[in-house]
Amino acid sequence: MLTKSDGASGSPPSPHAHRHNAWPFEHEQSATATGRRPNWHELASQLRPTLMPPSNGAFAHVRDPHVHLAHVRISARLTEEVENRDARPQPAITLHNPGLLQKVTDPYAVSSPGGRAVMPSPYVRRRRLAAELRRLREERGLTAEELGQVLFHSRTKITRLENAQVRPNLAEIMDLLERLEVTGPRYDKILRLARDAAAKGWWDRYGASMGPRQRLAADLESNADTIRGYDQSAFPALLQIPEYVDALVELDERQGTLDYRPDRMAHARTQRQQRLLQPGGPTYEAILDESMIHRLAVPPEIKAAQLRHITTLVSSEEHIRVMVLPSDKPIPGGFLPKASFYLYTFPEPGDPPLVVVDTITTDLILTQRNEVKRYTDMYDRLREAALSPDDSIAFLKRVADRLTDQAGSRT
Numbered sequence: 001m002l003t004k005s006d007g008a009s010g011s012p013p014s015p016h017a018h019r020h021n022a023w024p025f026e027h028e029q030s031a032t033a034t035g036r037r038p039n040w041h042e043l044a045s046q047l048r049p050t051l052m053p054p055s056n057g058a059f060a061h062v063r064d065p066h067v068h069l070a071h072v073r074i075s076a077r078l079t080e081e082v083e084n085r086d087a088r089p090q091p092a093i094t095l096h097n098p099g100l101l102q103k104v105t106d107p108y109a110v111s112s113p114g115g116r117a118v119m120p121s122p123y124v125r126r127r128r129l130a131a132e133l134r135r136l137r138e139e140r141g142l143t144a145e146e147l148g149q150v151l152f153h154s155r156t157k158i159t160r161l162e163n164a165q166v167r168p169n170l171a172e173i174m175d176l177l178e179r180l181e182v183t184g185p186r187y188d189k190i191l192r193l194a195r196d197a198a199a200k201g202w203w204d205r206y207g208a209s210m211g212p213r214q215r216l217a218a219d220l221e222s223n224a225d226t227i228r229g230y231d232q233s234a235f236p237a238l239l240q241i242p243e244y245v246d247a248l249v250e251l252d253e254r255q256g257t258l259d260y261r262p263d264r265m266a267h268a269r270t271q272r273q274q275r276l277l278q279p280g281g282p283t284y285e286a287i288l289d290e291s292m293i294h295r296l297a298v299p300p301e302i303k304a305a306q307l308r309h310i311t312t313l314v315s316s317e318e319h320i321r322v323m324v325l326p327s328d329k330p331i332p333g334g335f336l337p338k339a340s341f342y343l344y345t346f347p348e349p350g351d352p353p354l355v356v357v358d359t360i361t362t363d364l365i366l367t368q369r370n371e372v373k374r375y376t377d378m379y380d381r382l383r384e385a386a387l388s389p390d391d392s393i394a395f396l397k398r399v400a401d402r403l404t405d406q407a408g409s410r411t
Contacts, residue, residue, distance in 0.1 A: 122167070123219045124351045125196035127367060130164040132190050133176070137162070140180055151176055168194045203268065210268035211260030213363050216356070218272055220344050223351075224282040229342040230325075230382055232289040233358065234296060235306055237269055238276050239286070239313060239322070244306045245269060247298045277317065285321045287382050288392075293324070293399060304403035307396045314393060323386040324395050334381045341375055 137147050137158075144162065145155040151172075160166045173194040177187055203210065203218035210218075217237065221227065229236060234248060249262045276284060296303070314322050340358040355375045357364040366372060387395060 119199060119201060119222055120196045120348070120351070121219050121223045121346065122197055122199050122201065123164070123216065124223070124346060124354070125193050125199075126164040126167070127354075128350065129168060129173075129190065129193040129197045130162050132193060134162040136180060136182065136190075147176075150179055168197050170194055170198055202271065206264055206268050208259075209261040209264035211265050213358075214260070214265060214268055214272075216363055216365075217342075218268065220354075220356070221272060221275065221282065223346055224344050225347045226283045226285075226345045227342060228285045228287075228379055229340070230287045230289070230337060230379060231340045232292050232337070233340055234292065235288070235310070236286045238273055238284065239310050239320075240269065240273075241302075241306050241309045242266065242270075243302045244298065247302050251297065276320070281319060283319045285323070287323050287325050287379070287386050289325050290327045293396075299407070300403040301407040304400040304407065307400035307403070311393050311396050311400070314389070321389050322392055322396075323383065323389055324392040325382055325386045329385045331381055331385050334378060337378055337382070341379075343372075343376060343379060 137144070140147075142150070143155075144158040147153075148155045148158045151158075153172075157166075161168060170191075174191065177190060182190065201219060201222055203215050206215070208215075214237070221238075227238075234240075235244065240248075245266050246262075249258075249265075252258045275281065293303075293307075298306075310322055314320055342356045342358075343353065344356070345353045352367060352369070353372050353376075355366040355372050357366065357375075366375070386392070
């Protein structure tokens, strides 16, 4: 922690100097002298009378300006970050691994074995960071509100961090670790997760214009090892041609469900497809429900072109595989899924697999081991019932030929 230095500039000591120096760290000083850990509940209870509800999510207003000043003096790095959000934090601490503080916005921090420049998925690392922070708080016996009081944050901000709902501020995470006396390898581990979770990828340039579902998909794909999906509503986004994308946009416009800018969404989708085809890209496998191929309200000539694109792509790319689930084939030992879903795995052992379930309004993300296993088992059953890759290609070619004839008969 930073040392307290009232009077170091040669100015007369403030009448509140003792108050500045002692509060709220007198507990830490006495703990050091007696060899016991600080009582975090007691510290939080001291903070409670002086704190008012936060107004901006960065600092809580306090009734006593000297109390606020004490926090600012001791957390100078955090103050600097708040005052200049564009400046990269330069913490005055010693790390076990100085490489932890490489640029958090560097999208090429990791290289895959195949040579593809990749980065850890910020979303996945945000989930891991959230679990670590929750575990750390519970070990200290603190509630989210009490931890917020210690850090001059609201309970809502702590909860959002622990639910992986916000991108972490690196300086604030460092402040949290120091106040909770986290040191050594655990400090380095959590700071590394925070750095990765705070990173920005190419998709952040699009903001909300590419659509929230696609932003999540791009994030997860950035470091996925394998991607497996079952689609019952549309052809997979990573395999779509521009004409098919335009047809889907028209459907969304008719239903009033556009939550993206069509041009930006289409451009971002092309970016995702290009990255799938780069050397070292993830292994990609999709199971297409036959009913989706026939039922989706897309002009037959566009659907035929889409099917031919898939067959050509699968034939030329060894890491991409597509299989068709026939409508008349029973699912061994189970039911048909109620929604499309995707399974993601990642190269680092610490990044657990997850499932994204496509619902009508949003994507449901599942990370619990038992839930992921249920979907993995479901996928294996669907795969067993699906046509082989070669038979699937032949099936898609036959459907494309029939659709072409159908389109020709209409002209």
